[in-house]
Amino acid sequence: MKNIIVYCEITEEQHVADVSLELLSKGRKLADDIQAKLEAVVIGSDLQHIEKEIYPFGIDTIYLFDDARLFPYRTLPHASIVINLFREITPEIALFGATSVGRDLAPRIASALRCGLTADCTSLEIGSYEDKDKTFDQLLYQIRPAFGGNIIATIVNPETRPQMATVREGVMKKEVFNADYQGQVKKMNLENYLGKDDFQVEILERQIEPQKVNIKGSQIIVAGGYGVGSKENFKLLQELAEVLGGEVGATRAAVDAGFIEHERQIGQTGVTVRPKLYIACGISGAVQHRAGMDQSAKIISINNDVEAPINAIADYVIVGDVMDVVPKMIKMYKKHAK
Amino acid sequence: MSFRIIVLAKQVPDTRNVGKDAMKEDGTVNRAALPAIFNPEDLNALELALRIKDSIKDAEIQIVTMGPFRAAEIIRESIFRGADGGFLITDRKFAGSDTLATSYALSLAVEKLRPFDLVIAGRQAIDGDTAQVGPQTAEKLNLPQITYTEDVIAVDEKSITLKRRLERGIEIVKTSYPAMITVHSSAPECRPRNVKRMMKFKHARTVHELQDENKDYTELRNRCPYLDIPEWTVADLNADEVRLGLSGSPTKVKKIDNVVLAHKDSVSLTNSESEIEALMKELIDTHIVG
Numbered sequence: 001m002k003n004i005i006v007y008c009e010i011t012e013e014q015h016v017a018d019v020s021l022e023l024l025s026k027g028r029k030l031a032d033d034i035q036a037k038l039e040a041v042v043i044g045s046d047l048q049h050i051e052k053e054i055y056p057f058g059i060d061t062i063y064l065f066d067d068a069r070l071f072p073y074r075t076l077p078h079a080s081i082v083i084n085l086f087r088e089i090t091p092e093i094a095l096f097g098a099t100s101v102g103r104d105l106a107p108r109i110a111s112a113l114r115c116g117l118t119a120d121c122t123s124l125e126i127g128s129y130e131d132k133d134k135t136f137d138q139l140l141y142q143i144r145p146a147f148g149g150n151i152i153a154t155i156v157n158p159e160t161r162p163q164m165a166t167v168r169e170g171v172m173k174k175e176v177f178n179a180d181y182q183g184q185v186k187k188m189n190l191e192n193y194l195g196k197d198d199f200q201v202e203i204l205e206r207q208i209e210p211q212k213v214n215i216k217g218s219q220i221i222v223a224g225g226y227g228v229g230s231k232e233n234f235k236l237l238q239e240l241a242e243v244l245g246g247e248v249g250a251t252r253a254a255v256d257a258g259f260i261e262h263e264r265q266i267g268q269t270g271v272t273v274r275p276k277l278y279i280a281c282g283i284s285g286a287v288q289h290r291a292g293m294d295q296s297a298k299i300i301s302i303n304n305d306v307e308a309p310i311n312a313i314a315d316y317v318i319v320g321d322v323m324d325v326v327p328k329m330i331k332m333y334k335k336h337a338k
Numbered sequence: 339m340s341f342r343i344i345v346l347a348k349q350v351p352d353t354r355n356v357g358k359d360a361m362k363e364d365g366t367v368n369r370a371a372l373p374a375i376f377n378p379e380d381l382n383a384l385e386l387a388l389r390i391k392d393s394i395k396d397a398e399i400q401i402v403t404m405g406p407f408r409a410a411e412i413i414r415e416s417i418f419r420g421a422d423g424g425f426l427i428t429d430r431k432f433a434g435s436d437t438l439a440t441s442y443a444l445s446l447a448v449e450k451l452r453p454f455d456l457v458i459a460g461r462q463a464i465d466g467d468t469a470q471v472g473p474q475t476a477e478k479l480n481l482p483q484i485t486y487t488e489d490v491i492a493v494d495e496k497s498i499t500l501k502r503r504l505e506r507g508i509e510i511v512k513t514s515y516p517a518m519i520t521v522h523s524s525a526p527e528c529r530p531r532n533v534k535r536m537m538k539f540k541h542a543r544t545v546h547e548l549q550d551e552n553k554d555y556t557e558l559r560n561r562c563p564y565l566d567i568p569e570w571t572v573a574d575l576n577a578d579e580v581r582l583g584l585s586g587s588p589t590k591v592k593k594i595d596n597v598v599l600a601h602k603d604s605v606s607l608t609n610s611e612s613e614i615e616a617l618m619k620e621l622i623d624t625h626i627v628g
Contacts, residue, residue, distance in 0.1 A: 325609045
């Protein structure tokens, strides 16, 4: 039977990361589509009972590597384990979070196994592919915006296995498959998987902060683009967000310009959000940004440019200057709020 | 030279400033319409290399870049800013390479420059944003990799200590040599060109550039051999051609779609107080806010 495997990332609090749970949810659906088993590889330290956290996502087999040297994450030991495990169990599909861990690890594995890898996918589907006179069935379609967001590319890996992809946090939906689902845990003998000199890189110090900003969980998001103009102007967006009980988000251009911190970036290379209300301020709407917000229930676009691409997916378009419109919204909200 | 640093750099189309004529009618990318620039994080990588060179006696920096003939500009630019020399990997047989095939070609070029101590590259290139080529090259060279580097904390002939930028914090790590480093955009900006070096190296050219300019620099180059920027082809790298270009790339593009927006029936408002008041009232009444 074919198998799909998810690399489960372990958080500072010794839980499986949200992005991995999201990938397990997607992995379960893909596994059903191609009649495959869903498997997980979990690598870390002090992982007793970790299986209970992830069985409900429909996992059939967990490959567990538990050793004090395996947390915090280091490239070489994790890479050796995954490479050797994949050689043994030959997965059909392997999914990784597009995090600082997943983006460090997945390419190393793809290189060793000489297989294809697609970064930052915004959608994964199963389908067929024809190349000259050959047809490949049940391939993984790895779909991502490319080239500055001007195009959407569907990538396939017809000949090599596993078919590998990374996906950002929030892109897939976290969904419990069956609360009583029960698979099996395979406790693995680490020494059979490690390479020589795998602990060459020493971690001298770590300062990891707990997640401060939680824009993914916010029901109301006031997001600003490069058009907002300055760090100072973003404070007005902050004020609107506070009044409405929401969070501030931003486009990559606004983050790159230094208007706001990177944690608030929404889009293909940031966070994906699905709030009740998304207020897009001075955002033109590049496809990478829309990939991170187009499933918002209601979208309001405030823009000087009537032709801004984002207006096409907005429920309301306010034509005007952000600095002019936002104060009026704050004033009118305060006037009518109960 | 006792300490060799190899910097991998790429010339990229400036996808951050894509104009209307960047796409051809058939939906493919019109690379010719985009200005070619030094990939921003590769400039951060060059600066990191220069700082290491500043603190280690007899260190040298060699640039390796892969691309068309005009990518030699990257090497010249790096030399103006302090690199010692560079190599252009160029051959039609590389066309269509994905990250796996690219890292194979780069790793062969780096192999030719052994012995080396460090290989340094930008985290990712703005025309793909994959961040895959660095780790894949490290794997092929069997090097440990320190990704997302922000700064050098300490360095000597035996080891280097680096600060890494992660999503929610930092990590200080130490490694011996040889090793691969990829550099994050939050690392120090690259120093500007050095006027003396510009004077000295302004005529640095590859063979193909000389042919294009149709000038005879024979005398000058005999006198100043450092003005030669070597080009390496597939043959020079002894590469297995099956592992290059389209045949060496496991990822295939099934299709490319132009971005078509799903249109919603949107309500257009002016920024008058009354219209905004009506909107806010509706949002409150429908419990979307409040």
